[in-house]
Amino acid sequence: MKEEVESRLRSSLGDAIVSVDEFNEQVSIEIKRDRITDVCKILKEELGFNYLSDLCGADMLNYDDASARKAYLAIEHEHRPHQVPNEERFLVVYQLTSLKDKSGDSDLGKRLRLKVKVDGDNPVCPSITSVFKSANWYEREAFDMFGIEFEGHPDMRRMYMPEEYEYYPLRKDFPLMGVPGSIPLPRR
């Protein structure tokens, strides 16, 4: 699966791929931010990944890849304290699923993960609503929780929090209990 998708993508959009990673039989491909719409289009129309099962943001502030892998795999790794640079602070993660059975060559149910790194100071990412309409609300959710703006989105409003809310609650530097007084309560 990995080889097939990778070779197909490399042949037409080779410059868009940053890296390909396989972990626990899950394939993740990191894509250059500006090329994500093209990649999604190819995956949807030519490789049968016609279902966007999820799209989410992630804040990688103070994320330590080495110790996360160590904790997961319970293997000794050389510990390298690692600071994610601010230009790569946020991730947008796309989970694609193939619901197409390509003439016996069963791709049915195959999954693929795409990742895009987004700048911490200017969190902007292209919207893929032109390819997957279901991305509309997912992107609004990521905008609400992380403040990642999706360029080309038809309706970039908050999803859960009040419209006038000033903060992004799932950012790592946001306090768990929120900012006191930031959401007014009715007078008793």
Place this chain on the structure above:
Amino acid sequence: MPLGISCCAIEMMAFAGPRFDVSRFGAEVFRFSPRQSDLLIVAGTVTYKMAKVVRKIYDQMPDPKWVISMGVCASSGGMYRSYSVVQGIDQFVPVDVYVAGCPPRPDSVLKALMEIQKKISRGNHPGQVGGKVSPEFDHEKILIE
């Protein structure tokens, strides 16, 4: 006025249904309009966004009126110690009876109803006069454990 906004609502339905049968204790009809209600049962997690709605429903109920805070979520935020959940509805509505539990058993809600009846029989109605709490307001807080 049943305000079922999470899983507590299931227990509230059991409390009204034939097995526990609230009608044995002199209260039966759930009214789905605040204008026909005198008791608000807040059954569930109240988020900051929902708080305005709860308050609006409370304001639309005619005096005298009472409030049961059903379950730990409504009473204190419960396990939702988070930026989005109000840590206790008594920050914006006066509560007469708090019912502990996650969710509480229907028996506890029956007990809460009986406590409200006792409170009414003592004669102190929490009527709000001119938007202010009247001096006769019964400040007693009851907790059903």
